[in-house]
Amino acid sequence: MKTIAQQLNVTAFPLRINDKDGSQIYGEDSDGYWWKSERDSNGSQIYGENSDGFWWRCESDADGKEIYHENSNGVIRDNRPKPVELTLEQIAAKLGISIEQLRIKD
Numbered sequence: 001m002k003t004i005a006q007q008l009n010v011t012a013f014p015l016r017i018n019d020k021d022g023s024q025i026y027g028e029d030s031d032g033y034w035w036k037s038e039r040d041s042n043g044s045q046i047y048g049e050n051s052d053g054f055w056w057r058c059e060s061d062a063d064g065k066e067i068y069h070e071n072s073n074g075v076i077r078d079n080r081p082k083p084v085e086l087t088l089e090q091i092a093a094k095l096g097i098s099i100e101q102l103r104i105k106d
Helices: 004-008 088-095
Strands: 015-018 024-028 034-039 045-050 055-060 066-071 076-078
Touching: 004 015, 004 024
Parallel strands: none
Antiparallel strands: 015 024, 024 034, 034 045, 045 055, 055 066, 066 076
């Protein structure tokens, strides 16, 4: 498979390609090493890979803080919010009240 530089007959390196916002999304060196990345609509990187076969993907929260990351080495960090499911009995016990005292507002 040819690299982008080979396909375009580029001879001046390093080759860098930016997206419409000016962020680098592809790079290639004269030895054929390349990397690429993708960003979400907020500009946070969500995926990347390189010519060595390494890849990673991640997810960020609304503040741009990374909450999920995984890569081709098997590393997974999952800090995404998890839903909490409790029965009414468990809620009452956590509040230290009887279940009869619980009221749900509209």
